Amino acid sequence: MIVLSYIAAYLAVVNIAGFLCMALDKQKARRNKWRIPEATLFLFAISGGSLGCLLGMRLFHHKTQKPRFYIGIPIIFIIHAIILVYFLFLAPLEFRIM
Numbered sequence: 001m002i003v004l005s006y007i008a009a010y011l012a013v014v015n016i017a018g019f020l021c022m023a024l025d026k027q028k029a030r031r032n033k034w035r036i037p038e039a040t041l042f043l044f045a046i047s048g049g050s051l052g053c054l055l056g057m058r059l060f061h062h063k064t065q066k067p068r069f070y071i072g073i074p075i076i077f078i079i080h081a082i083i084l085v086y087f088l089f090l091a092p093l094e095f096r097i098m
Contacts, residue, residue, distance in 0.1 A: 004097050011048050018049030022056025050077035
């Protein structure tokens with residue numbers, strides 16, 4: 001159970017960070033300031049923050065015109081969801097995190 005707590009904490013932090021990066025980048029875009037590189041936004045998504053990035057995209061209407069984002073981020077989220085479901089419910093007992 002302690003492993004599940006660490007995983008949940010990590011996912012919470014990386015999703016909040018991804019969400020805040022989307023908000024910050026949108027704010028900077030409106031003010032024509034230095035922007036967060038797209039690679040950094042994808043790094044947050046790939047490292048487990050896909051839900052936060054997806055919510056940030058939707059809430060702030062940010063990067064919604066770019067196919068690599070409006071297609072890529074949801075695909076990353078679906079892959080993460082499949083991996084999570086597998087390790088929670090479908091993996092052999094010795095590999096389950098619950």
